[in-house]
Amino acid sequence: MNRKEFIQKTSLGVGSLFFFNPTSVFANSFSEDENSVDKPIVIIGSGYGGAVAALRLCEAGKKVCLLEMGLNWEKSGEKFSPMINPGKSAAWLKKQTIAPFMNIFPVKPYTGALDRLDFEHIKIWVGRGVGGGSLVNGGMAVLPKKDYFKEIFPQLDADIFYTKYFPLAQKELEVNTPREEFLKTCSFYKFNKVGEEQAHQAGFKTMRVPNVYDFDYMEQEYEEKVPRSALAGEVIYGNNFGKKSLDKTYLKKALATGDLEILDLHVVKDFVLNNDNTYTLNVNQIDTQGVPQKQFKINCKKLILAAGTMGSLELLLRSQHINKLPLDKEIGQNWGNNGNFMTGRNWVNAFSGGTGFQQSTIPVGGIDNWEDPKHSFFAEIAPLPMGMNVATSLYLMINKVDKPGEVSFNPETNYLNLNWDLSNTEKMKQNAKYFLRTMNNANGGTRSHMLFHNGFGHDICYYPLGGIVLKKATNAFGKLNLHENLFVIDGSLIPASTGVNPFLTITALAEYCMENLLMEKSFEV
DSSP states (O other), X not given: OOHHHHHHHTTTTOHHXXXXXXXXXXXXXXXXXXXXXXXXXXXXXXXXXXXXXXXXXXXXXXXXXXXXXXXXXXXXXXXXXXXXXXXXXXXXXXXXXXXXXXXXXXXXXXXXXXEEEEOSSOEEEEEOSTTGGGGTSOOBOOXXXXXXXXXXXXXXXXXXXXXXXXXXXXXXXXXXXXXXHHHHHOGGGHHHHHHHHHHHHTTOEEEEOOBSBOHHHHHHHHTTSSOOSGGGTOSTTOOSSSBOOGGGTHHHHHHHTTOEEEEOXXXXXXXXEOTTSXXXXXXXXXXXXXXXXXEEEEEEEEEEEOSHHHHHHHHHHHHHHHHOOOOOTTTTEEEEOTTOEEEEEESTTGGGTTTOSSOOSSOOEEEEOTTOSSSOEEEEEEOOOSSOOTTEEEEEEEEOOSSOBEEEEETTTTEXXXXXXXXXXXXXXXXXXXXXXXXXXXXXOEEOTTTTBTTEETTEESOOEEESOTTTTBOTTSBBTTOSSEEEOSGGGSOSOOSSOSHHHHHHHHHHHHHHHHHTTTTOO
16 A cells, blocks of 8 residues: 555545545534543654653653554564564555565555655655654664764754763663674674675775664574574564664653553644644544544644654645645755665675675664765665575665755645655765775675666665754754744754764754753643
């Protein structure tokens, strides 16, 4: 099921019921007493921004209702599935897997942990479930270059971020680093060892990358003392063990206060600004097959959008179209793919064992070429944990976004338009060509023609950012322009790219915003 089909399905089977405004016959066809509830503070989305907001509000004694369209996997008792044996968690309401490659597996439609949003020139992967993207990412907690952080956020005090907010995020996310001796002896990290050695041979610098996966647990996995997860092919469909996703860190602590209510399988379709500056949300509660079970309203005094870049933009722009929600002209501007560009190499170390038949799903290494003024990039040395193809190296490159895109709303599809094409990724492709040519000239090998588009994955995006940029579409702390009680706390605050995997930056930025909003008493209700 694609995004448009899901929107149609969750309209209770009658299109006019979904595309309504608050003065329509449908809006008045039920009793407000029976079909609406009041909540003082509502957060939409349980990813990094929403999890931080929930914890800090609950610690301040605020009652918080968090709405998540995906499943609460831990509470459900369902298990995450490995890449080579996809199950319920593999895809959000689709009949076939949607990984970046090898989509040969049929699945039964279920509210899975991984979703893909398909636009004309780009595909965007997002997490669904309590914990958001933390459920399905590789866990790389990379600190951005300080100079680049200053470049994308000139209005922020970088010193405070690097001495306070980044360390706080690292602590709360339980970031750790593997032992070098373990990486040398662990056969599941041959792909990384080969990747680093060949990068050095080509003259590139490498770096060890911290992660939120518990490497002490992984060492026990390797010794087969505990159930395997990262060493059993689990990652983009969720990890059953080892990974410190948000449901095990921020959200767990927030729930422990007794002030957080999490409602999973609750899809917010749009919302209305009321005359008293409160908000009314139009919500569908669905089952695990995506079938609407209940449609109702939630009234709240304070609203936080933390639905991820695409989710928050969708809610704002649809609400503007349907309900005349006032929006600043900056909404939708400075969107980017975090410079994501996938590529790979074949015949890597082919005559001495390749890159390893068994591969851990958790990356631990990166190639740092950020200081090169002509070809500036960071490249994750990525695993290919499919139990096959032992002579391929896979790389997720992260670049600057020299030409940001724009997001708007299409009334005909009732969904987003994304102004983004090959011209937006041309510089990224040039960096990829330079990188592959340099690696292959130094080590042998060929471009991985069977992966992506003849070796160049310009249309793969794991980290959409921007569109509601801090201090352009919002004030200095995420309060939306033209609104008193509406806040955005997620990756949409970041213009286009962070230069590295962004969730550590999103978490630190959320900590900064929430601390200041609470000091300003923005959540007094």
